[in-house]
Amino acid sequence: MHPVTIVGITLGVFILVVVGCLGYAMVVASRGFRLRRVEVPVLAEGSEPITILHFSDLHLLPSQAKKIEWVRGLAAHTPDFIISTGDNLSSPDGIPTLERALEPLGGIPGVFVFGSNDFFGPRPINPFSYLKGPSSPHKIDSQKRLPRIPTEDIAQLFESLGWKNGEDTSLNFTLRGTTVEVRGCKDAHMEEDRYEAVMGERDADLLLGVTHSPYVRVLDLMVADGADLMFAGHTHGGQVCFPGGHALVTNCDLPRSQAQGLSQYSRGDSSPWLHVSAGLGTSPKAPYRFFCRPEATLLTLVPCDNPTS
Numbered sequence: 463m464h465p466v467t468i469v470g471i472t473l474g475v476f477i478l479v480v481v482g483c484l485g486y487a488m489v490v491a492s493r494g495f496r497l498r499r500v501e502v503p504v505l506a507e508g509s510e511p512i513t514i515l516h517f518s519d520l521h522l523l524p525s526q527a528k529k530i531e532w533v534r535g536l537a538a539h540t541p542d543f544i545i546s547t548g549d550n551l552s553s554p555d556g557i558p559t560l561e562r563a564l565e566p567l568g569g570i571p572g573v574f575v576f577g578s579n580d581f582f583g584p585r586p587i588n589p590f591s592y593l594k595g596p597s598s599p600h601k602i603d604s605q606k607r608l609p610r611i612p613t614e615d616i617a618q619l620f621e622s623l624g625w626k627n628g629e630d631t632s633l634n635f636t637l638r639g640t641t642v643e644v645r646g647c648k649d650a651h652m653e654e655d656r657y658e659a660v661m662g663e664r665d666a667d668l669l670l671g672v673t674h675s676p677y678v679r680v681l682d683l684m685v686a687d688g689a690d691l692m693f694a695g696h697t698h699g700g701q702v703c704f705p706g707g708h709a710l711v712t713n714c715d716l717p718r719s720q721a722q723g724l725s726q727y728s729r730g731d732s733s734p735w736l737h738v739s740a741g742l743g744t745s746p747k748a749p750y751r752f753f754c755r756p757e758a759t760l761l762t763l764v765p766c767d768n769p770t771s
Contacts, residue, residue: 494755494756495528495529495532495742495755495756495757495758496755496756496757497536497539497757497758497759497760498723498740498757498758498759498760499759499760499761499762500723500724500737500759500760500761500762501761501762501763501764502691502724502735502737502761502762502763502764503764503765503766503767504668504690504691504735504763504764504766505640505667505668505763505764505765505766506640506667506765506766507765507766507767508765509638509639509640509667509764509765510638510639510640511638511762511763511764512542512543512637512638512640512642512762512763513539513540513541513542513543513760513761513762513763514541514542514543514544514545514760514761514763515536515539515541515543515544515545515567515570515758515759515760515761516544516545516546516547516693516737516739516758516759516760516761517533517536517544517545517546517547517739517742517758517759518546518547518548518549518577518674518694518695518696518739518741518742519547519548519549519577519695519696519698519739519741519742519743520533520549520550520551520560520563520741520742520743521549521550521551521552521579521584521741521742521743521744521745521746522550522551522552522553522556522559522560522563522743523552523553523556523559523746524553524555524556524558524559526559526743529563529742529743529756530559530562530563533563533564533742533758534562534563534564534565534566535566536566536567536758537566537567537570539760541570541760542570542571542637542638543570543571543572543635543637543642544567544570544571544572544573544625545572545573545574545670545672545693546572546573546574546575546620546625547574547575547577547672547673547674547693547694547695547696547739548574548575548576548577548579548580548649548674548695548696549576549577549578549579549580549674549695549696549741549743550579550580550616551579551580551583551611551616552579552583552584552743552745552746553583553609554583554609554610554611554612556611557612557615557616557619560616560619561619564619564620564623565623567623568622568623568624569623569624570623570624571624571625571626571635571637572620572623572624572625572626573625573626573627573628573633573644573646573672574617574620574625574626574627574628575627575628575629575646575647575648575649575672575673575674576613576616576629576648576649576674577649577651577652577674577675577695577696578649578651578652579611579745580611580613580616581610581611581613581652582608582609582610582611583608583609583610583611584608584745584746584747628644628645628646628672629646629647629648630646630647630648630656630659630660631645631646631660632644632645632660632662633645634665634666640667640668641665641666641667641668642666642667642668642669642670643664643665643666643668643669643670644670644671644672645657645660645661645669645670645671645672645684645687645689646660646671646672646673647659647660647673647680648674649673649674649675649696650673650674650675650676650677650679650680650714651674651675651677651696651713651714655673655677655679655680657671657673657680657683657684657687658683661683661686661687662687664687664688668690668691668763669687669688669689669690669691670689670690670691670692670693671684671687671689671691671692671693672692672693672694673692673693673694674694674695674696675694675695675696675713675714676692676694676696676697676712676714676716676720676736676738677714677715677716678714678715678716681694681716681727681729681736682729684734685727685729685730685732685734686729688732689734690734690735691734691735691736691737691763692727692734692735692736692737693737693739694736694737694738694739695738695739695741696713696714696738696741697709697712697713697714697716697721697722697738697740697741698713698740698741698744698751698754699721699722699723699738699739699740699741699754699757700712700718700721700722700740700754701744701748701750701751701752701754702750702751702752702753702754703752703753703754704753705753706753707722707723707753707754708753709721709722709754716738720736720738721738721740722738722739722740722754723737723738723740723759724736724737724761725738737759737761739757739758739759740754740755740756740757741756741757742756742757742758743756744756
């Protein structure tokens with residue numbers, strides 16, 4: 463066979479593979495929603511298990527009917543508590559869509575914090591730039607040309623569902639006989655985090671830390687504060703991963719090995735649990751996932767003398 467013909471065939475096969483991978487990432491993988499289930503041994507001996515539904519990075523658009531119905535179905539799992547770690551919308555007109563998606567979860571206690579896409583819409587970005595490091599910080603005063611997201615409307619919707627704003631505050635709950643304190647901060651990717659303002663002596667059996675972006679500076683403060691379990695989103699689990707979910711990037715300074723799921727975050731003599739949601743969506747400017755399905759997580763908190771599954 464002529465060398466030119468061989469080159470042409472090779473190039474054609476390569477193009478077909480690339481197109482096939484992109485099609486899979488945009489059409490199949492980005493809509494393959496799943497519920498991750500994990501057990502976390504953090505409760506005192508003899509405590510009744512507590513279930514927490516953690517979701518993040520919905521990036522919801524009015525056209526995403528399948529995602530809306532899948533999220534509505536999460537209520538069937540009857541969690542005891544809900545944690546939302548931000549980036550809920552990708553469109554300023556998405557409030558009615560968000561309300562429909564979350565309406566069945568109303569009446570379940572919970573907390574929420576915001577990410578940058580709860581303030582303004584997504585911006586175009588070269589996806590390869592993430593390989594060089596985190597994207598530039600999203601600052602409200604520097605994003606005047608981006609569509610503004612109705613942040614207050616999102617907060618009012620969440621509060622109508624019975625959820626409390628966890629940013630820069632400490633909140634107390636009693637869940638199945640366990641006293642739980644939740645301390646949260648604003649988004650570190652927007653350089654708005656001030657977790658040190660809520661640090662102090664704990665007044666509960668269990669201390670949870672909540673933030674949108676799992677930057678090391680925030681997690682280190684939570685560890686120093688004595689947090690038992692920390693929650694974050696933002697990473698999209700890496701969004702584009704090697705087989706097995708091994709992330710290429712985290713869009714922050716969190717190690718790639720902790721880009722999604724449950725792990726232990728070790729600092730000094732402390733190793734509290736960290737759960738990073740892989741998220742349920744993507745920016746419409748980069749609507750693909752690869753070896754990283756969109757997901758929410760149902761965490762079952764169990765006594766420390768219970769083995770994890």
